Amino acid sequence: MCSAPEQTAELPAGTDLTKESVLVGKVTSGGSPVGGAYVRLLDGTGEFTAEVVASATGDYRFYAAPGTWTVRALSRSGNGQTEVAVGGPGLFTNEVQVA
Amino acid sequence: MSRQDALVSADWAEQNLDAQNTVFVEVDEDTTAYDGGHIPGAVKLDWKTELQDQVRRDFVDKAGFEKLLSSKGIGNDDTVILYGGNNNWFAAYAYWYFKLYGHDAVKLLDGGRKKWELDGRKLDTEVPQRAQTSYTAKEQDTSIRAFRDEVVNAIGTKNLVDVRSPDEFSGKLLAPAHLPQEQAQRGGHIPSALNVPWSKAANEDGTFKSDDELRKLYEDEGLDSSRPTIAYCRIGERSSHSWFALHELLGETDVKNYDGSWTEYGSLIGVPVELGDGKSS
Numbered sequence: 114m115c116s117a118p119e120q121t122a123e124l125p126a127g128t129d130l131t132k133e134s135v136l137v138g139k140v141t142s143g144g145s146p147v148g149g150a151y152v153r154l155l156d157g158t159g160e161f162t163a164e165v166v167a168s169a170t171g172d173y174r175f176y177a178a179p180g181t182w183t184v185r186a187l188s189r190s191g192n193g194q195t196e197v198a199v200g201g202p203g204l205f206t207n208e209v210q211v212a
Numbered sequence: 213m214s215r216q217d218a219l220v221s222a223d224w225a226e227q228n229l230d231a232q233n234t235v236f237v238e239v240d241e242d243t244t245a246y247d248g249g250h251i252p253g254a255v256k257l258d259w260k261t262e263l264q265d266q267v268r269r270d271f272v273d274k275a276g277f278e279k280l281l282s283s284k285g286i287g288n289d290d291t292v293i294l295y296g297g298n299n300n301w302f303a304a305y306a307y308w309y310f311k312l313y314g315h316d317a318v319k320l321l322d323g324g325r326k327k328w329e330l331d332g333r334k335l336d337t338e339v340p341q342r343a344q345t346s347y348t349a350k351e352q353d354t355s356i357r358a359f360r361d362e363v364v365n366a367i368g369t370k371n372l373v374d375v376r377s378p379d380e381f382s383g384k385l386l387a388p389a390h391l392p393q394e395q396a397q398r399g400g401h402i403p404s405a406l407n408v409p410w411s412k413a414a415n416e417d418g419t420f421k422s423d424d425e426l427r428k429l430y431e432d433e434g435l436d437s438s439r440p441t442i443a444y445c446r447i448g449e450r451s452s453h454s455w456f457a458l459h460e461l462l463g464e465t466d467v468k469n470y471d472g473s474w475t476e477y478g479s480l481i482g483v484p485v486e487l488g489d490g491k492s493s
Contacts, residue, residue, distance in 0.1 A: 160378065
């Protein structure tokens, strides 16, 4: 499959957090969610890895691997980014503030 | 080919929405994106249900493509402007597909849906009604499409360009990081392939990098311009983006897209597979 999965706060059925490293989070501006931002996952060298469009409530989700990642959001309200360290399988929650 | 023949800017598009014999077509990874708002007057193409045969793993045949374009109201004399989400992945795929069936007057909107949205340009939910046409396609131009046997024979002789992310290339991941991990039976890459991720050809806003930047990118990664090139990814859409950069923007003459890509190659029995970053040997 390659149709873009819906970006929801709830994980899709079948996600195995004992095996997968899942990054979930929200794009916000001044504390309020920003919907429809372009959210990019960059690897430890700054190289592009993946991009999703955040849901109307600003949610995004990536399936990553252990390592250091940058989550960068582009929106009409501005851009922003945050770093996330993934040590192993599990759920990693973060937030990107745009301004 | 050159940039002027293959790409249009968002400014140009905005000024030519109602131009004669010009049809805007949206092709997305997220096939529902169009319904939430699209470039005014644009029609939608669903890469999965309309461009793929629904039984065999292949494209719709010539008659099927003719029927599809006729029903969309696209004529042989129309210039088709393609755009879509995810940095034009599927729009580039559709571009290559239109070329495959001989539709020469096709261009890509630079930056696609992302730049259009980030620029705050107008989106519309009205679905245009276009009169049925009688479209005639040509036989597939297989000079731009590679099949598996050719790919296996190309190991060590042609440029193989793997345009997936480094983690997919090395075998660590089997799919892009925004998708659940599934698909091909084995991870890794085709031996002798260069890893030039498609994303290196694009700017953050989804537009293509300049010709000079693109030329330097492929030269630095070791692409030998005197040899034919085959690009591949996982299912052939990201490699359409790189095929576009190499063949349409840089004018490299012998470049094919291997649409079977890793989901086919990584499931074949008996073929060589290499792991790692490909740089140690």
